[in-house]
Amino acid sequence: MGIFIKAFLIGGLICGICQLILDNTDYTPAHILVSLVIIGSILTGLGWYDVLKEFAGAGVTIPVSNFGYILTKGVQEAAEKDGLLGLFKGVLDIASAGISASVIIAFFMASIFNPKR
Amino acid sequence: MTIQNELKGRILLKNINKTTDEFKKIVQKEQPSVNKTANFFKAFLVGGTICLLGQVFQELFMTFFEYSQQDAGTMASITMIFLGGLLTGLDVYDEIGQFAGAGSLVPVTGFANSMVAPALEYKQEGFIIGIGANLFSIAGPVLAYGMVSAFLIGLLQTLFGG
Numbered sequence: 546m547g548i549f550i551k552a553f554l555i556g557g558l559i560c561g562i563c564q565l566i567l568d569n570t571d572y573t574p575a576h577i578l579v580s581l582v583i584i585g586s587i588l589t590g591l592g593w594y595d596v597l598k599e600f601a602g603a604g605v606t607i608p609v610s611n612f613g614y615i616l617t618k619g620v621q622e623a624a625e626k627d628g629l630l631g632l633f634k635g636v637l638d639i640a641s642a643g644i645s646a647s648v649i650i651a652f653f654m655a656s657i658f659n660p661k662r
Numbered sequence: 663m664t665i666q667n668e669l670k671g672r673i674l675l676k677n678i679n680k681t682t683d684e685f686k687k688i689v690q691k692e693q694p695s696v697n698k699t700a701n702f703f704k705a706f707l708v709g710g711t712i713c714l715l716g717q718v719f720q721e722l723f724m725t726f727f728e729y730s731q732q733d734a735g736t737m738a739s740i741t742m743i744f745l746g747g748l749l750t751g752l753d754v755y756d757e758i759g760q761f762a763g764a765g766s767l768v769p770v771t772g773f774a775n776s777m778v779a780p781a782l783e784y785k786q787e788g789f790i791i792g793i794g795a796n797l798f799s800i801a802g803p804v805l806a807y808g809m810v811s812a813f814l815i816g817l818l819q820t821l822f823g824g
Contacts, residue, residue: 557765561764563705564701564706565698574800578767578776579803602717606716606720608770611770643740643743650744654747656789
């Protein structure tokens with residue numbers, strides 16, 4: 546049961562902080578999304594994202610920073626196995642499902658629906 | 663909106679000899695201030711609820727489809743992407759965004775929204791230039807920077823044995 550509460554609190558906190566940044570600076574939503582992915586990537590490099598994931602579950606895997614995590618995690622695992630080649634080969638290893646699903650689903654949604662007049 | 667414009671017009675007449683910077687300050691003073699604390703809690707509430715929903719989906723996929731924790735998490739993300747895309751198509755996600763701000767932007771549903779919304783907006787320009795290109799107007803930068811930083815982190819760790 547605790548994992549649900551932690552997912553709610555940590556996920557909510559990340560969103561709340563981003564809202565504070567939006568309200569107090571000139572950054573746009575695109576800046577926020579890009580920054581989150583980069584932060585996720587750096588935290589993965591430091592080994593902290595795994596700890597966060599263990600603690601908060603979907604609280605850190607549903608925010609966009611998770612893209613940074615899965616991209617970097619894929620590179621790390623592949624680099625260990627294949628060295629230099631792995632740096633390129635691993636980028637989409639874990640992230641493949643999420644990114645492919647986003648593109649495919651978004652394409653069909655944009656095709657099916659029509660913009661509001 | 664019209665009231666705001668009228669107000670702006672009246673301020674403009676009164677302050678016709680002010681510089682741009684001075685004028686900006688005056689307009690800012692007259693506009694209703696945003697309640698940043700309320701915005702924080704709205705984002706917190708909606709964002710937290712979306713993450714909670716993601717956790718529920720993850721548990722469901724683990725219990726009923728016997729996915730591993732990793733795969734169940736991925737399936738939960740895909741489900742949320744689907745929901746975000748669908749609600750954007752149905753024109754509901756914008757309404758949520760008006761209330762929630764970053765609460766609906768930061769979760770992966772917001773990423774789906776950032777792909778579908780511009781694609782829909784430019785749909786009339788056709789399937790290639792309209793939908794195809796605009797799917798990536800925000801997702802493109804996100805993926806580009808994500809991939810580059812993932813590569814750099816991997817490179818650093820390979821070089822220095824992190």
